[in-house]
Amino acid sequence: AQSVTQLDSQVPVFEEAPVELRCNYSSSVSVYLFWYVQYPNQGLQLLLKYLSGSTLVESINGFEAEFNKSQTSFHLRKPSVHISDTAEYFCAVTRYSGAGSYQLTFGKGTKLSVIP
Amino acid sequence: ETGVTQTPRHLVMGMTNKKSLKCEQHLGHNAMYWYKQSAKKPLELMFVYSLEERVENNSVPSRFSPECPNSSHLFLHLHTLQPEDSALYLCASSQGGGLSGELFFGEGSRLTVL
Numbered sequence: 001a002q003s004v005t006q007l008d009s010q011v012p013v014f015e016e017a018p019v020e021l022r023c024n025y026s027s028s029v030s031v032y033l034f035w036y037v038q039y040p041n042q043g044l045q046l047l048l049k050y051l052s053g054s055t056l057v058e059s060i061n062g063f064e065a066e067f068n069k070s071q072t073s074f075h076l077r078k079p080s081v082h083i084s085d086t087a088e089y090f091c092a093v094t095r096y097s098g099a100g101s102y103q104l105t106f107g108k109g110t111k112l113s114v115i116p
Numbered sequence: 117e118t119g120v121t122q123t124p125r126h127l128v129m130g131m132t133n134k135k136s137l138k139c140e141q142h143l144g145h146n147a148m149y150w151y152k153q154s155a156k157k158p159l160e161l162m163f164v165y166s167l168e169e170r171v172e173n174n175s176v177p178s179r180f181s182p183e184c185p186n187s188s189h190l191f192l193h194l195h196t197l198q199p200e201d202s203a204l205y206l207c208a209s210s211q212g213g214g215l216s217g218e219l220f221f222g223e224g225s226r227l228t229v230l
Contacts, residue, residue, distance in 0.1 A: 004158070009156075034218075041223070042223050043120070043206055043208075043221030043222050043223045043224055044159075044206070044208075044219070044221040045221070046218045046219070049218070090159070103161055103164065103172065104161075104219065105158075106158045106159040107158060108156065108157065108158045109158075
């Protein structure tokens with residue numbers, strides 16, 4: 001069985017300050033890890049993903065996450081946040097569900113509020 | 117404009133009503149999903165269709181009935197719901213069974229059961 005734990009339900013941070021959103025996972029097999037973002041009144045969008053290779057992955061809008069196998073973590077970071085980063089962020093891990101299909105298990109989400 | 121369109125965006129229904137949620141994807145994907153998003157709970161996967169066949173049903177009550185007539189359309193038929201079924205219902209699609217993990221979500225249908 002796989003599970004995802006997001007330790008913080010809400011994270012307030014001032015504009016231009018750094019932020020880290022924490023994610024830990026548990027799995028007995030190799031995993032693929034993802035961060036999704038949900039802006040107000042919208043669906044979820046893929047922010048970044050780790051499938052293999054370099055353990056540090058980046059998004060186009062300045063976020064990065066590092067896969068740490070020994071700590072079973074995939075924390076999301078940004079050195080300087082903007083007002084437009086206010087959203088809810090979901091960490092997720094895949095599992096094989098049969099018939100060639102892979103399913104995502106999501107964490108409960110972390111609401112990032114950027115304060116002007 | 118999203119590649120996955122959900123209608124209606126908002127729905128209020130009584131416990132004895134029958135209604136349906138519709139999802140359409142314009143991305144040429146071969147898998148579609150229904151998720152339930154409730155406050156303070158993780159997203160719950162309800163149903164998965166791959167190549168128009170249901171491959172997963174996560175013990176969802178029978179008052180929720182999915183239908184996938186073709187690879188572009190997915191419905192969720194609702195019947196005699198309970199107030200605790202009030203939530204945001206998200207549709208998503210993917211290509212290749214979702215191995216890459218990239219799901220494309222619609223904006224959701226906000227359901228309120230009175």
